[in-house]
Each structure stands twice: as C-alpha cells, then as structure tokens.
Amino acid sequence: MNDITTISGRLDAVGLKVAIVAARFNDFIVNRLVDGAVDYLERHGLDRASITLVRVPGAFELPLVCQKLAAGKKHDGILALGAVIRGATPHFDYVCAEATKGLAHIMLEHGTALGYGLLTCDTIEQAIERAGSKAGNKGVEAAAAMLETLRVLEQL
Numbered sequence: 481m482n483d484i485t486t487i488s489g490r491l492d493a494v495g496l497k498v499a500i501v502a503a504r505f506n507d508f509i510v511n512r513l514v515d516g517a518v519d520y521l522e523r524h525g526l527d528r529a530s531i532t533l534v535r536v537p538g539a540f541e542l543p544l545v546c547q548k549l550a551a552g553k554k555h556d557g558i559l560a561l562g563a564v565i566r567g568a569t570p571h572f573d574y575v576c577a578e579a580t581k582g583l584a585h586i587m588l589e590h591g592t593a594l595g596y597g598l599l600t601c602d603t604i605e606q607a608i609e610r611a612g613s614k615a616g617n618k619g620v621e622a623a624a625a626m627l628e629t630l631r632v633l634e635q636l
C-alpha cells in the first residue's frame with residue numbers, strides 16, 4: 481500500500497466550529513446523544529464555546545434547520561441528533577424516511593459534513609441501548625463520522 485496516495489481524516493477537532501441540531505421529541509434519549517457527541521468533540525480538542533446547539537421540535541424538522549445552517553457556512557460540520565421510536569401507526573416510517581432523505585440531500589447540496597445521529601428504533605429499549613448503554617452511543621459515532629469526513633473534505 482506504500483505506493484498508493486491515501487487520504488484519511490485526522491480526528492482532530494481543534495479550531496473547528498460545530499453546530500448540533502437536536503430534536504426535543506424523546507429528549508430523554510436525545511439528550512444522551514448530545515452529551516456523548518459534546519464529550520467526544522471536546523476530548524478531540526474542540527473548544528466548548530465553538531459548539532452551537534439548536535433545538536428543534538422533532539426529527540422531521542432536522543433537515544430544514546440543518547439546511548439553513550449549511551447554507552450559512554458558519555460551521556465546519558453539522559450534527560443532526562434525534563430519536564424516532566415506532567408507534568402504532570405508519571407515522572414512524574414517514575418521519576424516518578423524510579428526515580433521512582432530507583439530511584442526505586443537504587450534505588450533497590452544500591458539501592457540508594453532516595453527522596447522521598438519528599436513531600430509528602422499534603422499541604424504547606432499542607433506543608436506550610443506543611444512547612449510551614449496551615450498543616454504544618450513536619451521538620458519539622455521528623460526531624466521529626462528521627469529524628473524519630470534514631477532515632477528508634479539507635484535503636480534496
């Protein structure tokens with residue numbers, strides 16, 4: 481592999497500005513994702529004062545606010561955090577699909593690294609497992625992915 485030019489992202493958050501957009505719906509889960517993401521970014525050198533936390537009503541509103549932030553170009557990376565938990569109606573499917581499509585679209589439209597930290601779970605137990613217990617913390621994973629991606633983009 482020595483002869484291959486390899487580009488990879490340093491996990492170094494020093495000097496960056498990051499926006500976290502977090503849904504208030506299921507906040508007992510989402511707050512754990514926010515805590516995990518902030519802790520990860522701080523441990524990788526981000527100054528706490530360089531984080532802007534924006535609260536939105538639910539996952540469905542994440543794309544609109546992320547789009548406005550991406551268009552504003554004031555942040556190096558954006559992190560979208562939320563938790564959709566299946567109920568008795570098809571509502572879950574619509575919210576998950578539109579939020580996910582919207583977030584992917586924003587990344588491509590604006591070329592902004594956007595961490596996808598939206599839990600889409602069948603049960604509350606699954607959400608708890610992914611918010612800092614048995615299955616890790618998806619807020620941390622989304623923050624790590626955002627950081628790595630924005631550092632890759634800088635080099636292209």
Ligand code: INI
Binds near residue numbers: 538540541565571572
């Ligand atoms: N929003 C969520 O973030 N999680 C959910 O589990 C959820 N459920 O199940 O309904 C949810 N709905 C609200 C939605 O995101 C919008 O905020 C609402 O429809 C107003 O536009």
